[in-house]
Amino acid sequence: MVAGRPEWSDEEIMTITAAKILKDKDTCFVGIGIPSTAAILAKAMHAPNLFLIYESGTVNTNPQKLPLSIGDGELANHALTVVGMPEIFNYWLQSGRIDVGFLGAAQIDRFANINTTFIGQSYDSPKVRLPGAGGATEIAASCKEVAIIIRQTTRTFVEHVDFITSMGFGSGPGSREKNRLRGGGPSRVITDLGILEPDPETLELTMTYLHPGVEVSQAIENTGWKLKVSPNLKTTKAPEQSELDKVRALVSTSDK
Amino acid sequence: MAEILSLADAVESHVRDGSTVAMEGFTHLIPHAAGHEIIRQGRRNLHVIRMTPDMIYDQMIGAGCVAKLTFSWGGNPGVGSLQRFRDAVENGWPHKIEIEEHSHAGMAARYVAGASGLPFGVLRGYAGTDLVEQSSSIKTINCPFTGEDLTAVPAINPDVTIIHAQQSDKLGNIMMWGITGVAKEAVFAAKKVIVTVEEIVDRFSPKFNSIIIPNTQINAIALEPKGAWPSYASGYYERDNSAYIAWDEIAKDRESFLKWLELKVMSIKNSDRNK
Numbered sequence: 203m204v205a206g207r208p209e210w211s212d213e214e215i216m217t218i219t220a221a222k223i224l225k226d227k228d229t230c231f232v233g234i235g236i237p238s239t240a241a242i243l244a245k246a247m248h249a250p251n252l253f254l255i256y257e258s259g260t261v262n263t264n265p266q267k268l269p270l271s272i273g274d275g276e277l278a279n280h281a282l283t284v285v286g287m288p289e290i291f292n293y294w295l296q297s298g299r300i301d302v303g304f305l306g307a308a309q310i311d312r313f314a315n316i317n318t319t320f321i322g323q324s325y326d327s328p329k330v331r332l333p334g335a336g337g338a339t340e341i342a343a344s345c346k347e348v349a350i351i352i353r354q355t356t357r358t359f360v361e362h363v364d365f366i367t368s369m370g371f372g373s374g375p376g377s378r379e380k381n382r383l384r385g386g387g388p389s390r391v392i393t394d395l396g397i398l399e400p401d402p403e404t405l406e407l408t409m410t411y412l413h414p415g416v417e418v419s420q421a422i423e424n425t426g427w428k429l430k431v432s433p434n435l436k437t438t439k440a441p442e443q444s445e446l447d448k449v450r451a452l453v454s455t456s457d458k
Numbered sequence: 459m460a461e462i463l464s465l466a467d468a469v470e471s472h473v474r475d476g477s478t479v480a481m482e483g484f485t486h487l488i489p490h491a492a493g494h495e496i497i498r499q500g501r502r503n504l505h506v507i508r509m510t511p512d513m514i515y516d517q518m519i520g521a522g523c524v525a526k527l528t529f530s531w532g533g534n535p536g537v538g539s540l541q542r543f544r545d546a547v548e549n550g551w552p553h554k555i556e557i558e559e560h561s562h563a564g565m566a567a568r569y570v571a572g573a574s575g576l577p578f579g580v581l582r583g584y585a586g587t588d589l590v591e592q593s594s595s596i597k598t599i600n601c602p603f604t605g606e607d608l609t610a611v612p613a614i615n616p617d618v619t620i621i622h623a624q625q626s627d628k629l630g631n632i633m634m635w636g637i638t639g640v641a642k643e644a645v646f647a648a649k650k651v652i653v654t655v656e657e658i659v660d661r662f663s664p665k666f667n668s669i670i671i672p673n674t675q676i677n678a679i680a681l682e683p684k685g686a687w688p689s690y691a692s693g694y695y696e697r698d699n700s701a702y703i704a705w706d707e708i709a710k711d712r713e714s715f716l717k718w719l720e721l722k723v724m725s726i727k728n729s730d731r732n733k
Contacts, residue, residue: 285667
């Protein structure tokens, strides 16, 4: 460890990095877990006017503690309004009113297609049955951009996902257009090792940032395909003590 | 017109073996007491529908009530897996169940269609995913006005919808507030409707984001204070997150689940459920 430098956990740097990509006044559709923690953190850090929507129907919510579930009273009690689910999915999401969708996943491939349905060879007899689509399929389809937060290992970063629950860039350029998806697709994948962004030409995920102290060899070893690394590879800014204090204070409010 | 009944009588009268049953409530107002009553009455071969099967259907699946599950997200939010759901899908315990899987947006469209008397709902959804191939209930449809391809999903019209609301009045109109999910759509889509309530009041007073459903759309009202616990009822009690965390342990193995089932459902009266 470098003397005087704060230390952080994987989860903390993922959360802080994800929070930083959200801009004040963005409208953000949030999934539960790290995406939710990051979005609430962004409001406490640099984006007080971030407009948060959860699929439970809470619109422009400003939670004071971390919700355990996506429909906790904390989200409803601090919302501008609470609407029914058809309204959330039709009027807000499908109509293109969301700037950023924030998702987690169990598996991701090089074109940022994500799997949250099952792990194994066959849908009918899965090795591990996962929860399924929830809101993710249409969040991935319709938001102006999508950020995915996932740990980078050979189990999660795979050559082929076992099931495409939510589409990223399909099999490359043209796939989203062919499937009539109107949102812009994944713009960033935030991991415990750094950030990947789609190559502007090929749309393949490319490692563009490493977190401080992470070697490029680690990123390559923890990716289940031949990882593309940007020639302009940069280092993410180390979390400041004040940012770590904020994320820790927030996490301490969780019931879990 | 709504009759005010005991929960046992409401379930006895309206939920049959083989019924298609939707029990809605999104994190909030989940009709847990009604789920236990269905288990206690030994209903079998149900086709259960719910966007988020959650603990309530985990319990009914484990208890052997369910032949088919239609859903869009089957986890214990913020905690992890639904262990009984997984055991049924992965290992066929206590028996195999059929699953019909959608996304939340698709399920919402299906309920709206059901409530509206239409055969299908339409959305921009599912395109490019493997969900399409897994289901006979996701089809492409061509817009007659623009020529654009869209996705059609069939209406949901349950035999019975069961929801939990904060209040009914003495005439059986109901009022709910806070997160209402697809409760209203599920009521209007159903052939029969049972509503459990926290309280029966003389007169409703306005609440933040409240909705009122007239008694003409409801068959049975049952007074069930804490009937949503460990889910919550805004204005009455909060979500018992510790119970959701504890459920993961209880449901993890078959033996501890069966012990829980006997102790907390089969051998007690519903009114003792939360003690």
